[in-house]
Amino acid sequence: QKEVEQNSGPLSVPEGAIASLNCTYSDRGSQSFFWYRQYSGKSPELIMSIYSNGDKEDGRFTAQLNKASQYVSLLIRDSQPSDSATYLCAANDYKLSFGAGTTVTVRA
Amino acid sequence: EAGVAQSPRYKIIEKRQSVAFWCNPISGHATLYWYQQILGQGPKLLIQFQNNGVVDDSQLPKDRFSAERLKGVDSTLKIQPAKLEDSAVYLCASSLDRLAGGHNEQFFGPGTRLTVL
Numbered sequence: 001q002k003e004v005e006q007n008s009g010p011l012s013v014p015e016g017a018i019a020s021l022n023c024t025y026s027d028r029g030s031q032s033f034f035w036y037r038q039y040s041g042k043s044p045e046l047i048m049s050i051y052s053n054g055d056k057e058d059g060r061f062t063a064q065l066n067k068a069s070q071y072v073s074l075l076i077r078d079s080q081p082s083d084s085a086t087y088l089c090a091a092n093d094y095k096l097s098f099g100a101g102t103t104v105t106v107r108a
Numbered sequence: 109e110a111g112v113a114q115s116p117r118y119k120i121i122e123k124r125q126s127v128a129f130w131c132n133p134i135s136g137h138a139t140l141y142w143y144q145q146i147l148g149q150g151p152k153l154l155i156q157f158q159n160n161g162v163v164d165d166s167q168l169p170k171d172r173f174s175a176e177r178l179k180g181v182d183s184t185l186k187i188q189p190a191k192l193e194d195s196a197v198y199l200c201a202s203s204l205d206r207l208a209g210g211h212n213e214q215f216f217g218p219g220t221r222l223t224v225l
Contacts, residue, residue: 004150031211032211032212034213034214036216042218043197043199043216043217043218043219044151044199044216045216046213046214046215049211049213051211088150088151090150092211092212094212095141095153095156095164096141096151096153096212096214097153098150098151098152099150100148100149100150101149101150
Protein backbone atom coordinates (compact mmCIF):
# COMPACT_ATOMS: atom_id res chain seq x y z
CA GLN A 1 0.00 0.00 0.00
CA LYS A 2 1.55 3.26 -1.13
CA GLU A 3 0.80 5.89 1.48
CA VAL A 4 1.04 9.63 1.45
CA GLU A 5 0.53 11.37 4.77
CA GLN A 6 -0.08 15.07 5.23
CA ASN A 7 -0.02 17.12 8.39
CA SER A 8 -3.46 17.30 9.87
CA GLY A 9 -5.31 20.54 9.58
CA PRO A 10 -6.96 22.78 9.49
CA LEU A 11 -4.16 25.30 9.32
CA SER A 12 -5.09 28.90 10.06
CA VAL A 13 -2.62 31.66 9.22
CA PRO A 14 -2.93 35.44 9.22
CA GLU A 15 -2.80 37.29 5.94
CA GLY A 16 0.78 37.99 4.92
CA ALA A 17 2.24 35.12 6.96
CA ILE A 18 3.92 31.94 5.72
CA ALA A 19 1.85 28.75 5.53
CA SER A 20 3.89 25.56 5.85
CA LEU A 21 2.51 22.26 4.62
CA ASN A 22 4.21 18.91 5.11
CA CYS A 23 3.91 15.53 3.44
CA THR A 24 5.62 12.16 3.82
CA TYR A 25 5.44 9.21 1.47
CA SER A 26 6.15 5.52 1.87
CA ASP A 27 7.05 4.44 -1.68
CA ARG A 28 10.77 4.94 -2.35
CA GLY A 29 10.06 4.30 -6.03
CA SER A 30 8.19 7.59 -6.31
CA GLN A 31 9.88 9.74 -8.91
CA SER A 32 8.01 13.00 -8.85
CA PHE A 33 5.82 14.90 -6.48
CA PHE A 34 3.00 17.33 -6.92
CA TRP A 35 1.02 19.84 -4.93
CA TYR A 36 -2.57 20.44 -5.95
CA ARG A 37 -4.86 23.16 -4.65
CA GLN A 38 -8.55 22.32 -4.32
CA TYR A 39 -11.12 24.97 -3.59
CA SER A 40 -14.35 23.81 -1.98
CA GLY A 41 -16.59 22.21 -4.59
CA LYS A 42 -13.92 22.38 -7.28
CA SER A 43 -11.48 19.90 -8.78
CA PRO A 44 -7.75 19.76 -7.93
CA GLU A 45 -5.54 22.30 -9.68
CA LEU A 46 -1.84 21.61 -10.16
CA ILE A 47 0.25 24.36 -8.56
CA MET A 48 3.72 22.84 -8.08
CA SER A 49 5.71 19.87 -9.26
CA ILE A 50 9.14 18.80 -8.01
CA TYR A 51 11.39 16.00 -9.19
CA SER A 52 14.83 16.57 -7.63
CA ASN A 53 16.05 17.03 -4.09
CA GLY A 54 16.14 20.62 -2.95
CA ASP A 55 13.93 23.64 -3.37
CA LYS A 56 11.82 24.83 -6.26
CA GLU A 57 10.29 28.28 -6.22
CA ASP A 58 7.38 29.58 -8.28
CA GLY A 59 6.08 32.97 -7.28
CA ARG A 60 4.91 32.82 -3.68
CA PHE A 61 5.16 29.03 -3.59
CA THR A 62 8.25 27.01 -2.68
CA ALA A 63 8.31 23.23 -2.79
CA GLN A 64 11.01 21.27 -0.99
CA LEU A 65 11.91 17.64 -1.57
CA ASN A 66 14.11 15.35 0.50
CA LYS A 67 14.07 11.85 -0.97
CA ALA A 68 16.30 10.39 1.75
CA SER A 69 13.75 11.41 4.37
CA GLN A 70 10.79 10.76 2.02
CA TYR A 71 9.54 14.22 2.77
CA VAL A 72 7.94 16.94 0.67
CA SER A 73 6.82 20.35 1.80
CA LEU A 74 5.12 23.43 0.42
CA LEU A 75 5.60 26.93 1.68
CA ILE A 76 3.17 29.69 0.78
CA ARG A 77 4.70 33.09 1.40
CA ASP A 78 2.69 36.29 1.90
CA SER A 79 -0.49 34.24 2.29
CA GLN A 80 -3.61 35.78 0.81
CA PRO A 81 -7.29 35.05 1.50
CA SER A 82 -7.44 33.54 -2.00
CA ASP A 83 -4.99 30.86 -0.82
CA SER A 84 -7.69 29.46 1.47
CA ALA A 85 -8.21 25.95 0.10
CA THR A 86 -7.30 22.33 0.65
CA TYR A 87 -3.80 21.41 -0.51
CA LEU A 88 -3.22 17.88 -1.73
CA CYS A 89 0.20 16.25 -1.87
CA ALA A 90 0.70 13.51 -4.46
CA ALA A 91 3.55 11.08 -5.10
CA ASN A 92 4.06 9.57 -8.54
CA ASP A 93 5.35 6.09 -9.33
CA TYR A 94 3.66 5.92 -12.75
CA LYS A 95 0.43 6.60 -10.92
CA LEU A 96 -0.46 9.23 -8.35
CA SER A 97 -1.09 8.46 -4.71
CA PHE A 98 -2.73 11.36 -2.90
CA GLY A 99 -2.73 12.40 0.70
CA ALA A 100 -5.98 13.37 2.39
CA GLY A 101 -5.15 17.06 2.10
CA THR A 102 -4.54 19.92 4.49
CA THR A 103 -7.12 22.69 4.68
CA VAL A 104 -5.62 26.16 4.91
CA THR A 105 -7.56 29.19 6.04
CA VAL A 106 -5.98 32.62 5.62
CA ARG A 107 -7.62 35.11 7.93
CA ALA A 108 -7.65 38.78 7.05
CA GLU B 109 -5.74 24.91 -24.91
CA ALA B 110 -9.01 23.32 -23.78
CA GLY B 111 -8.92 21.44 -20.51
CA VAL B 112 -10.38 18.10 -19.54
CA ALA B 113 -14.13 18.02 -20.14
CA GLN B 114 -16.57 15.95 -18.11
CA SER B 115 -20.31 15.45 -18.11
CA PRO B 116 -22.67 15.49 -16.43
CA ARG B 117 -21.57 17.81 -13.63
CA TYR B 118 -24.15 16.49 -11.19
CA LYS B 119 -26.18 13.29 -11.01
CA ILE B 120 -28.70 12.04 -8.46
CA ILE B 121 -29.88 8.43 -8.69
CA GLU B 122 -31.55 5.81 -6.54
CA LYS B 123 -29.52 2.88 -5.28
CA ARG B 124 -29.43 -0.08 -7.65
CA GLN B 125 -29.80 2.23 -10.65
CA SER B 126 -27.07 2.61 -13.24
CA VAL B 127 -25.15 5.73 -14.20
CA ALA B 128 -22.51 6.68 -16.75
CA PHE B 129 -19.96 9.47 -16.81
CA TRP B 130 -18.13 10.84 -19.83
CA CYS B 131 -14.68 12.36 -20.14
CA ASN B 132 -12.79 14.05 -22.96
CA PRO B 133 -9.11 14.55 -22.14
CA ILE B 134 -6.77 17.34 -23.19
CA SER B 135 -5.94 16.97 -26.88
CA GLY B 136 -2.88 14.82 -27.41
CA HIS B 137 -2.83 13.32 -23.94
CA ALA B 138 -2.23 9.60 -24.13
CA THR B 139 -2.96 8.74 -20.52
CA LEU B 140 -6.39 9.07 -18.95
CA TYR B 141 -7.36 8.45 -15.34
CA TRP B 142 -10.59 8.09 -13.41
CA TYR B 143 -10.55 8.94 -9.71
CA GLN B 144 -13.12 8.72 -6.96
CA GLN B 145 -13.00 11.43 -4.31
CA ILE B 146 -15.09 10.96 -1.19
CA LEU B 147 -15.70 14.06 0.90
CA GLY B 148 -12.73 14.80 3.16
CA GLN B 149 -10.38 12.41 1.35
CA GLY B 150 -7.85 12.67 -1.42
CA PRO B 151 -8.68 11.31 -4.88
CA LYS B 152 -8.38 7.54 -5.22
CA LEU B 153 -7.37 6.10 -8.57
CA LEU B 154 -9.96 3.76 -10.06
CA ILE B 155 -8.52 3.06 -13.50
CA GLN B 156 -5.75 4.26 -15.76
CA PHE B 157 -5.66 4.02 -19.56
CA GLN B 158 -2.69 4.36 -21.86
CA ASN B 159 -4.26 5.18 -25.23
CA ASN B 160 -7.07 2.61 -25.43
CA GLY B 161 -5.47 0.01 -23.16
CA VAL B 162 -5.97 -0.45 -19.42
CA VAL B 163 -2.70 -0.24 -17.48
CA ASP B 164 -4.08 -0.27 -13.92
CA ASP B 165 -7.53 -1.14 -12.67
CA SER B 166 -6.48 -2.70 -9.39
CA GLN B 167 -8.77 -0.46 -7.31
CA LEU B 168 -11.79 -0.61 -9.60
CA PRO B 169 -14.72 -2.53 -8.02
CA LYS B 170 -15.20 -4.66 -11.08
CA ASP B 171 -18.42 -6.25 -9.91
CA ARG B 172 -20.19 -2.93 -10.44
CA PHE B 173 -17.82 -0.49 -12.14
CA SER B 174 -16.66 -0.59 -15.74
CA ALA B 175 -14.77 1.81 -17.96
CA GLU B 176 -13.71 2.01 -21.55
CA ARG B 177 -11.69 4.19 -23.86
CA LEU B 178 -12.41 2.57 -27.18
CA LYS B 179 -10.71 4.97 -29.61
CA GLY B 180 -8.00 6.18 -27.28
CA VAL B 181 -9.62 9.56 -26.73
CA ASP B 182 -12.97 9.85 -24.91
CA SER B 183 -13.75 7.59 -21.99
CA THR B 184 -16.84 6.50 -20.12
CA LEU B 185 -17.12 5.18 -16.57
CA LYS B 186 -20.23 3.22 -15.62
CA ILE B 187 -21.64 2.07 -12.31
CA GLN B 188 -24.24 -0.68 -12.31
CA PRO B 189 -25.89 -1.13 -9.85
CA ALA B 190 -25.06 1.88 -7.69
CA LYS B 191 -24.74 1.64 -3.92
CA LEU B 192 -25.08 4.35 -1.30
CA GLU B 193 -21.31 4.31 -0.70
CA ASP B 194 -20.70 5.28 -4.35
CA SER B 195 -21.76 8.84 -3.51
CA ALA B 196 -18.65 10.83 -4.35
CA VAL B 197 -17.08 13.10 -6.92
CA TYR B 198 -15.76 11.25 -9.96
CA LEU B 199 -12.78 13.01 -11.45
CA CYS B 200 -11.21 12.45 -14.81
CA ALA B 201 -7.61 13.50 -15.41
CA SER B 202 -5.18 13.25 -18.28
CA SER B 203 -1.46 13.49 -18.82
CA LEU B 204 0.77 13.57 -21.88
CA ASP B 205 2.24 10.13 -21.33
CA ARG B 206 2.66 8.20 -18.09
CA LEU B 207 5.96 6.88 -19.38
CA ALA B 208 7.37 10.35 -20.14
CA GLY B 209 10.31 10.42 -17.76
CA GLY B 210 8.11 9.77 -14.76
CA HIS B 211 7.04 13.38 -14.44
CA ASN B 212 3.48 12.65 -15.48
CA GLU B 213 1.78 15.94 -14.64
CA GLN B 214 -1.91 15.25 -14.48
CA PHE B 215 -4.66 17.77 -15.13
CA PHE B 216 -8.15 17.30 -13.80
CA GLY B 217 -11.56 17.93 -15.23
CA PRO B 218 -14.33 19.63 -13.20
CA GLY B 219 -15.67 16.31 -11.93
CA THR B 220 -19.12 14.74 -11.64
CA ARG B 221 -20.80 14.87 -8.25
CA LEU B 222 -22.83 11.67 -7.79
CA THR B 223 -25.44 11.34 -5.08
CA VAL B 224 -26.95 7.90 -4.53
CA LEU B 225 -30.21 7.93 -2.52
